[in-house]
Structure formats: structure tokens, C-alpha cells
Amino acid sequence: MAGDNDYLKTLTEVLAARADWLEKSELPKLKEEFRTFHTAFVALYKLFLKKGLIIEDPYKNEVKIGELEVPDTAPFAESDYKDEYSLRLSSYDNQLDFLVNFYQFSVDFLTVEKIKRILGLVRFIDWTRLSNNSEVPNNKAMMEILNAAKAGADPLSASIINESLSNLSKTTGSILSYLKLVSDYNRETYKLELRTTVLSTLTESEASVLPTIRKKFATAMPGKPFYPDLVAEIVKENSNTGKPLRDEVIKQMTVPDTRPKTVAPQIIFKNILIEGLNAIGSVGSFLNEVGVKLDENAALMENRKNGFWDKLKRVIQQMLNKEPDPTVFDVEYMDPVKGAPVREKIDFAQFRGEMDRKTRTLTALASRSGGAFDKMQSMNENQLMGMLEKNIREIQTIHKVLGALDDFFKIEAGREDRDKVKGIKPELATMKNAIVKANQRRHEYSAQKEEEEQMRKLGISSGE
Incomplete structure (x- = not known):
């Protein structure tokens, strides 16, 4: 396809610049947002323990974590409510601590799979949509505990609850925005690798047939996941009418204007x-x-x-x-x-x-x-x-x-x-x-x- 080499060269340069920008600018901000998120949760968690609304996990400090795991989100029986939810919140605290203090915040480390795990952890409790009418088990249980904590709360406890909930809600939105930046970068990096490693070895007609691409992918990129939706995007971008789509990719991946501003x-x-x-x-x-x-x-x-x-x-x-x-x-x-x-x-x-x-x-x-x-x-x-x-x-x-x-x-x-x-x-x-x-x-x-x-x-x- 005419102009394909120019597009690949431009895309490679743009993605390299974007990776550098994410590493130096956005990922440190993401980690700081998670620090705030975890601090806000810990304040609530400690308050719940103090008021006896949940039970302290005696093995909490003995847990060894090798990779992020989202605590259980399945429904639980009312009879097991306090014990089960206490364990879930203890695990949630441990996972957030591992994420903040031991996880790598780099574009190479934050793969699609790892971002899915992080998203699962962020959404374990939906702090932006907590309500008394929630049917989601973890949200419903959290609202019951919050209502009990607020009942007759002293001024200090009320302040901790209100500020923690506000910070958890705000940082959730920021975290999701930063994760989308990394996710979008991963998508385009994956597509670029697919173009250079797989499609470059196929004829123009073969490069538009999904089964042929999948077969070649299995030998050229073994062990990597195959995403049909991203392959479909490439096929559309490579079509005769695909130039506007390719231009849009370059536009989206180009680093925003970061010229120094007058800041003391x-x-x-x-x-x-x-x-x-x-x-x-x-x-x-x-x-x-x-x-x-x-x-x-x-x-x-x-x-x-x-x-x-x-x-x-x-x-x-x-x-x-x-x-x-x-x-x-x-x-x-x-x-x-x-x-x-x-x-x-x-x-x-x-x-x-x-x-x-x-x-x-x-x-x-x-x-x-x-x-x-x-x-x-x-x-x-x-x-x-x-x-x-x-x-x-x-x-x-x-x-x-x-x-x-x-x-x-x-x-x-x-x-x-x-x-x-x-x-x-x-x-x-x-x-x-x-x-x-x-x-x-x-x-x-x-x-x-x-x-x-x-x-x-x-x-x-x-x-x-």
C-alpha cells in the first residue's frame, strides 16, 4: 500500500515519544493518585475496625503477594456477612498496599493483562456509585457499614468518613483516565508490532483476511494474545479509505504540547x-x-x-x-x-x-x-x-x-x-x-x- 512505510515510520516515532511522556509525566501522577486512593481507604478501614463493624484478620500481616489479585466479588450469605466481608476488605487493603509500594509503573510492565487486574481492583468497590439501593454485593455491604459508622458518629469520625469517600471518588476518576492513556498506547503498540512482524510478510490481499492473519500470527508472535478487534482496526486503516483513520491514530498518539509554562x-x-x-x-x-x-x-x-x-x-x-x-x-x-x-x-x-x-x-x-x-x-x-x-x-x-x-x-x-x-x-x-x-x-x-x-x-x- 502506497505510503505505508511512511506511516509506520511516523507511528514508530510518535509511539516512542508517547512512551517517554507516559513514563516521565503521566505514570508518576497515576502512582500518586493510587497513594491518595489507598490512604483514603486505610482511614475508613481503621475506623471500621475501631467501631467493631468489621473483624481484624489475624493473618493479615503474614500474606505474601506475588501478583495483584482482585478479592472475591461474588454474593455471600447474610449469615457470613461480617466474617466474609472483613476478609475481603483485609485482602483489598493488602492488594492496594502491594500496588502502591511494590508494583512497577512503566509502559513495558503495565501490559493489557496487568491493566485488567488493576481495573478490577479499582472497581472492586465502585466508590463513584455507592447508594443504599445497590445490588452489587461489595457495594451493598460497604453502604451498610458506612451507614452504621455514620450513626451517632463523633465529629472526627464523620470528617474521616466524608473526606475519605470524597478522595476515593475523585481519585477513581483520575485513575481510570490515566489507565486509559496506557491502554490506548498498548493498543497502538500491539497494532504496530502486528504490522511489522506479521502483515509485512503477507501480500496485500492476504493482509485483509482474518484467518490468514491469525495463522501467520501463531508462528510469528507465539505466546502473545490474538485480539481480533485490533486486527479488524488495522484492516480498516489499510483500506483505500483508511487514511483518515491512520491520521486519527497519529493525532491521538502525538504527545500533547508540553512546552514549559511560567510556573514558579x-x-x-x-x-x-x-x-x-x-x-x-x-x-x-x-x-x-x-x-x-x-x-x-x-x-x-x-x-x-x-x-x-x-x-x-x-x-x-x-x-x-x-x-x-x-x-x-x-x-x-x-x-x-x-x-x-x-x-x-x-x-x-x-x-x-x-x-x-x-x-x-x-x-x-x-x-x-x-x-x-x-x-x-x-x-x-x-x-x-x-x-x-x-x-x-x-x-x-x-x-x-x-x-x-x-x-x-x-x-x-x-x-x-x-x-x-x-x-x-x-x-x-x-x-x-x-x-x-x-x-x-x-x-x-x-x-x-x-x-x-x-x-x-x-x-x-x-x-x-
Whole structure:
């Protein structure tokens, strides 16, 4: 066909440019959208566990994932509702964590099959169409849990629910848009390979016969899936009236105009710092749950001190109108700098008050909208960096004390009460991950600022 070689040359160049654009521009955005999506789901998941609306999976942290798998979407009996749906949500959380932290976001890795798996995961619960009338099993179950969670919810819980649902709905739309970009690229790449590997070896008449193409395909591209609909597209594009179709393919695959726009570099840098604050702020969504467990453990310790002299002491304090002695726990932790154990007395009531105040601050930092977010946007880089470093230090201190208290309660409870102690190891691990992510953003900011300074010294503009 006349002009076919020119078309293949142009298409090859256009697809190469598009792959580069997807890798550098769109796929990082897709991964960030999934981060937001997962963070929003985790906030709901933790809240449901806290309220006892679902059951914690005891084997959740032992699951090993090699490839994405969509949790079960089939109907389940009403009698199995809580157990079955709890397991599905636990699996859903694990799969999203694997996707965000271990999956490759590259055009070569995201094949048609892998995109199908990701789409199945995104649509496992349709966050854009949740309603009380839904007949889809997972959607229906989610609405029942949400309605139960909203009933008599405190302001913090209501805020978590509303913001999480909003973020899940928004990011679903963005994710589907980015996945379509990759899917469209895959389609045209597949068609180009088919043209160069299979159709180029056939005569013009043979290249329009589907059975002939399929037969040649089996030997020329073994192990690859055969898509009749894409072959039909090629046949139409190769016909005498196919030039407008070929032109449309080139137009669709051509990278959008990405000429540099006048954007202040500090806006980009500020976003890195705000992402760090969002990351450390995510601790607030489950710190309340930790507080409840600590209160129960502290009460267990106090109940062990109900001997005769303890009771007499409290009676005398009441008679003298004296405040009861503060609850102080003598804990021990390893100092990472000195490499030696350090003992510290923790005034439990004071520490819990600091925890509650910090939780409110963190909840505001995790938000990507509202007054706190607007305030962060209005701050300069030095202010944001100071705020990020301060919050990282404070959460590291809280994490250190929580770990020490967790060990203290398990040791001091005694053999008869040890099973009653509420452990917080999973929460400590999640806190650690949030600290790591926040620190990564802090280091990324510093590295990019240093790079910009080096470029400035060399007389190179960052906008070039």
C-alpha cells in the first residue's frame, strides 16, 4: 500500500515519544493518585475496625503477594456477612498496599493483562456509585457499614468518613483516565508490532483476511494474545479509505504540547513538602485507636494496684482534698544515638493529653482540602520545612514512647493478665512507614533544591 512505510515510520516515532511522556509525566501522577486512593481507604478501614463493624484478620500481616489479585466479588450469605466481608476488605487493603509500594509503573510492565487486574481492583468497590439501593454485593455491604459508622458518629469520625469517600471518588476518576492513556498506547503498540512482524510478510490481499492473519500470527508472535478487534482496526486503516483513520491514530498518539509554562519553581517544591506533611498527617487516622488500647492497658495496670494500702491512701487523699497521685510508668527504650538502653518515667495522663492534641493536628495535616490545606498553600518553603521537621521529630518521639509502653504493659501485666493486654505492633509499623514516607519527601525536597542551586551557579535556568 502506497505510503505505508511512511506511516509506520511516523507511528514508530510518535509511539516512542508517547512512551517517554507516559513514563516521565503521566505514570508518576497515576502512582500518586493510587497513594491518595489507598490512604483514603486505610482511614475508613481503621475506623471500621475501631467501631467493631468489621473483624481484624489475624493473618493479615503474614500474606505474601506475588501478583495483584482482585478479592472475591461474588454474593455471600447474610449469615457470613461480617466474617466474609472483613476478609475481603483485609485482602483489598493488602492488594492496594502491594500496588502502591511494590508494583512497577512503566509502559513495558503495565501490559493489557496487568491493566485488567488493576481495573478490577479499582472497581472492586465502585466508590463513584455507592447508594443504599445497590445490588452489587461489595457495594451493598460497604453502604451498610458506612451507614452504621455514620450513626451517632463523633465529629472526627464523620470528617474521616466524608473526606475519605470524597478522595476515593475523585481519585477513581483520575485513575481510570490515566489507565486509559496506557491502554490506548498498548493498543497502538500491539497494532504496530502486528504490522511489522506479521502483515509485512503477507501480500496485500492476504493482509485483509482474518484467518490468514491469525495463522501467520501463531508462528510469528507465539505466546502473545490474538485480539481480533485490533486486527479488524488495522484492516480498516489499510483500506483505500483508511487514511483518515491512520491520521486519527497519529493525532491521538502525538504527545500533547508540553512546552514549559511560567510556573514558579517554589510551587513544585512546596508541593513536595505538603506531600510530606500529608504523609506524616496520615498517622492521625489511627492514633485514636492506639489511645483507646493504651487506656485499657493503663486501667489494667491500675486495677492490679487495688491492695489495702492503695485504697487507704486514696481515702486519705480524698479527705485532705488532695489530687490523686499521677499515673507514672517507668519504661525503657533503646537510644539509637547512644546505642544504650534509657529509662524514662512517663506521666500517662500528660502523655495521653499530648497524644490527643497531636491527633487533631495530624488530622488537619492529612487533609488535601479545607482551611488547614489552604494555610499550608499560603506558607513559604522555610515555614513548611520547619513544620515538616517538627512533626517528624514529634511523631518519632511518640513512636518511641508507644513502643516502650507496649513492651512495659506486656511485661508488667503478669502471666494471668497478659492475654488482656492490647498490643499495638501493627499500628507502630504503620507509623514507622508514615515517618519513612515523610522523610523521603523531606530528602527529595533538599536534593531538588540543591540541584536547582547547582544549575543556577552554572547559569542554567530551571525552566529550560
